[in-house]
Amino acid sequence: MSTDLETPLPTKFDVSDFDPRARRARSIRRLLLGTIALVAVLGLPWWVYPPIAVDIAAWALFAISVDLLLGFVGALSFGHAAFWGVSAYSAGLIAQNFGLPFPVAIVGGAIAAMIIAVPIGYLAVRRSGIYFAMVTLAFAQMIWFVANQWKDVTGGENGLQGVPKSFFGIELIETEAFYFYYVVVILIVAGAWLAWRIVNSPFGRVLVAIRDNSARTRALGYDVEKYKLIAFVLSAGIAGVAGGVFAISHGFVSLQELDWTTSGKVVLMTVLGGMGTLWGGPVGAAVIVLLEDRLATSGFDGIGIITGSIFILCVLLFRRGIWGTAKNLIDRARAGYAKRRS
C-alpha cells in the first residue's frame, strides 16, 4: 500500500481572483497588515523594556505552536511545556558546554524537542479531545519529574544557571537585550513563517479536513494518525525554538519551564488571542506578558486572579478571542460597506 504523502495541490480559488478591484483591495489589505506586523516586530523593543520584548516574542511563537494544533488539527495539547522546557534545557546545555553561538543552541534545543515529541505524539494522536489533552499533560509531568530528579544535568530545583549568550564575540548583542532582540526575532519570525506555510499548504488542508471530520478523511485515503503526528512534531519544534530563545534570553533555565502552569499559560494566551487564526496567539502573548510585568512591578501578587478573570471574560464575551473578534468586526463592516455601495 502506498502511504507516501503525495497530495495533489488543492487550488485555493477566491472570488477576488477574477475581479481586479477586489484583488487590488486584497493586496492593499495585505500590505497594510504586513506593515503593521513589521512595525510591531521592529518597534517592540523601543516601546517596552527590551528583555520583556524578547519574552513577548518567545511566548508569541509558543502560542503559535499551540494554535497550530488547537486551531488547525483540533487537538488541545496540555503538555506543550514539555517541548518548550526540553528545548530550554537542551539549548542551555549546548550553549554552556560547547560555547556555540546561541542561534545554534536554540536550533539544537528545537531538534531535541522534536525528538522527544515523536514518542509522545505517537501515543497521543491516537486519542482526541480531553484524552489527548490528558495524555500530553501526563507526559509533560513525567518530563518535569525527570528534570527534577536528574540534578547532575538539570540542576534540579536550582535550575540551570549561567547560560551564556555567545554570538561570534559581538559584545553589543551579547550584553544588550535591545540588540539581542533583533537577532532572536529572526528565529521567531522564521518559526511563525513555518507555521503559516504549514497551515497554507496542501498538508494544512488535510489537517483542517481531519479537524472537521477525521473518519471521513480516513475514508478518503489519508492516514490520519500519521498526519497528526507530523503536525504534532512540527508544533513541538516551533515550541522548541520559542523555549530556546526564552532560555538564552534569561541566561537561566528553571523547572518552571516544564511546569504544567506553563502549558496552561500558553493555552490561555492562544485562546485569549483567538484560536485558529495563528496571529491571535502573539496578541494574547503580548497582553499576558505585559500585564504580568505591570502587575509584578506594582507589587501586586494576585496576578493569577487578574489573568484568570480576563480569560473568563474573554471566553464569555468574545469567544473568538481578541484577534478573531477584531477580524470578525472588520469583515462585517466591509460586508456592510459593499452592500451599501451596490
Next chain:
Amino acid sequence: MIEIHGLSANYGEARVLNDVSLEVHQGEVVTLVGRNGAGKTTMLRSIMGLHRDLSGSISFDGKPIEKWSPNARARAGIGWVPDDRGIYASLTVAENLTLPPVVHKDAWSMEQIHATFPRMRERRSSMGTQLSGGEQQMLAIARVLRMGSRLLLLDEPSEGLAPVIVQRIGEIIREIKAQGVAVLLVEQNVKFASTVADRHYLLSQGRVVEQLSNDDFKAREVELLEHLGM
C-alpha cells in the same frame, strides 16, 4: 470487483448484520434495499473499514481486505459517499474536490468532472456548506471519482432531494456505470433504485432475504413498497 462472504457485524451485544454475502462486479450498479435499521449503512461502513466489530470475509480485486485500515481501502479504490455527504465546511468546493489523493490511473480529470458536474466549476470558490443538498451530493460523488475510486458506496443519494435533482443523480449514476465504475447503492426509494440498478439485494433484519434482477424488482414493486412500509 468486491465479494463479501458471511459478513456479520455487531454493535456490542446487538447483531446488525447476520451472515450476509453479496458481490458487485465491474460496471455494475447494485442496490441494498431495506427498511430503516435493516443494516444497510452498517454494510457500507463495514466495507469501508469504519465499522470494526465484525466477522466474515471481504475481498476487493481478489485481495482479502477485511484487516485493512479505512485509508488503505480508500487508496485501493473504494470510495465512500456517506448519507450526510461529508463535505468539509471549512474548505471550498475546489478544495473539497482536490483534497483526497489520486489513487488510480483511471481517476477522473478535472475536465471530466466539470463536464459531468458543471455546477462544480461554477461554484468552485463557494464554501462547502453554501451548496444546496443536491450540489453537496454531487460534490461528494465527484470527489471520490476524482480520486479514482472504482467502487462507489453511495448511502441514500436521493434522500431529501427534489425529484428533478434525484433524476439528475440517476443520470450521473448511469454515466459512472458507463465508465466501468461499480456502484453499491443503499436506497429506500424503490422507484429511484429501479431506474439505475442492475440487481438488488433485499435486506431485512440484518439478513439478505432476496436477490432480484431489476426486471423482477420492477414487477414486484408494489409488494416491495409494502415490505418497506412506504
